[in-house]
Amino acid sequence: MRSSNQMLAAVLHGKEDLRLERVPLPIPEKGEIVVRVGAALTCGTDLKVYRRGYHAMMLQPPIPFGHELAGTVSDIGEGVTGFSVGDRVVALNSAPCDACFFCEHDQQNLCEDLLFNNGAYAEFIRVPARIVEKNTLHIPEGIAFEHAALTEPLACVVRGLEETMARPGDTMVVVGAGPIGLMFMHAAELAGIHVIAVVKREDQIASARLFGASQVVQIHDGIDIVAATRALTPQQRGADSVIEAVATPMTWGWAVDMVRKGGTVNFFGGPPSGTRVTLDTNRLHYGDITLKASFHHTPAACRTAFELVTSGRFKAAEYITGRASLADVPHLFHKMLTRSRGASRLEIKTAIFPGSHPLEDFALVESALVGAAR
Known part of the structure; x- marks a missing residue:
C-alpha cells in the first residue's frame, strides 16, 4: 500500500541518469501550495538538461525533474488566500523578485533573483510562495490539464x-x-x-x-x-x-x-x-x-499565453502527440535521445499523467526503467 508520506517522482542524478524514486510528500510552508500534478509535458529544455546532466541557472543534480505542469491544489500553507484545496491551477516554473535593477527596467525575465521551480514529473509538487503570488493561474472548467500546461513554453x-x-x-x-x-x-x-x-x-x-x-x-x-x-x-x-x-x-x-x-x-x-x-x-x-535574442518569459507573457490556450484559439490538442505514465518517464527520455528520424508523424510533446501508474506498483517496473535510463 501507499505510504502516507511518500510519492513517486523522477529525479535527475546526472548526465542521462533519470530515476524514478520514492521521495517525501511535499508539505507547504507559509505562502506555499502543494499541487497534485494532473499532467506534465516533455520539453526540449528538459531533454537538453537530461543530455548534459545539469542546467547552470535552473537545477543541479540530484533534483526533481520537469517544469511544465498543471493540476489540482491539494494543500495550502499559512497565509494563502488566493487558492483553495481543489482549485485547478497552472503553476509556472519561475517568478521574478520585482525589486532588482532588471525588474525595475521591465526585464523581469532577467531578474537577478529569478526563482525557478522544478519537479513536474511527480505525483505532487510544492509551489514556492513567490510563484504562488505572481505566477499561478486558475484553470477554467473544461480546459484539460495537458492543454493548460502548454502555458509555460507558449509564454516564452x-x-x-x-x-x-x-x-x-x-x-x-x-x-x-x-x-x-x-x-x-x-x-x-x-x-x-x-x-x-x-x-x-x-x-x-x-x-x-x-x-x-x-x-x-x-x-x-x-x-x-x-x-x-x-x-x-x-x-x-x-x-x-x-x-x-x-x-x-x-x-x-x-x-x-x-x-x-x-x-x-x-x-x-x-x-x-x-x-x-x-x-x-x-x-x-x-x-x-x-x-x-529572447530568453524565458514574464508574468505578463504567461497571462497572454494562458488566455490564448483557454480561449480555444490555440490548437492545444494538436501539440499533444503522445501520452505516458509517470513510470514511463526515464525510458521516454532515453527514447527521445535516440528516436528514429524517419517517423511519418512528428512527435511534439508527450503528456505525462502521474495518476495513471500507482506507487504501489512501482516496484514491479523500477529496475527495468532505471536500467533503460542509463
Whole structure:
C-alpha cells in the first residue's frame, strides 16, 4: 500500500541518469501550495538538461525533474488566500523578485533573483510562495490539464514574438519546426503574420502547415536554402522578421541572410555556451538590421499565453502527440535521445499523467526503467 508520506517522482542524478524514486510528500510552508500534478509535458529544455546532466541557472543534480505542469491544489500553507484545496491551477516554473535593477527596467525575465521551480514529473509538487503570488493561474472548467500546461513554453514564444515587433501583414520566416518553432508559427499566424517555415525533415512539413505556415521550404542537399526562402518573400527582398529556433551557428547565419533591410532577427535558439558565430558586418550595418535574442518569459507573457490556450484559439490538442505514465518517464527520455528520424508523424510533446501508474506498483517496473535510463 501507499505510504502516507511518500510519492513517486523522477529525479535527475546526472548526465542521462533519470530515476524514478520514492521521495517525501511535499508539505507547504507559509505562502506555499502543494499541487497534485494532473499532467506534465516533455520539453526540449528538459531533454537538453537530461543530455548534459545539469542546467547552470535552473537545477543541479540530484533534483526533481520537469517544469511544465498543471493540476489540482491539494494543500495550502499559512497565509494563502488566493487558492483553495481543489482549485485547478497552472503553476509556472519561475517568478521574478520585482525589486532588482532588471525588474525595475521591465526585464523581469532577467531578474537577478529569478526563482525557478522544478519537479513536474511527480505525483505532487510544492509551489514556492513567490510563484504562488505572481505566477499561478486558475484553470477554467473544461480546459484539460495537458492543454493548460502548454502555458509555460507558449509564454516564452509570446514574449519572443512581442520582442520581435512583428505586425499583422508582415512576412516572418521561422527556421526550425520543433515544438518551439511550431509554436512561433502558430502564434504568428494567429497575430495575422504571413509565415514561411524552414524545416529539415519530411515529417515536419505537414505539422508546419497545420500550425500556420503558408509556405514551407525543406532543407536538402543541393538547395540554396537562403535563396529558396527569400524567393518566397515580396520582391525577394527577404522577410520582415526571422525567428531562429534551431540553435546552430549555421542557422544563425541563415537567419541574418534571410531578413530584409531594416528587418529583425530573433535568435531564439540558444547554442551551447562558448559557441561563436561569424556574421557579415557589412550586411548588418548597411542593411540596418536589428539582431535580438529572447530568453524565458514574464508574468505578463504567461497571462497572454494562458488566455490564448483557454480561449480555444490555440490548437492545444494538436501539440499533444503522445501520452505516458509517470513510470514511463526515464525510458521516454532515453527514447527521445535516440528516436528514429524517419517517423511519418512528428512527435511534439508527450503528456505525462502521474495518476495513471500507482506507487504501489512501482516496484514491479523500477529496475527495468532505471536500467533503460542509463
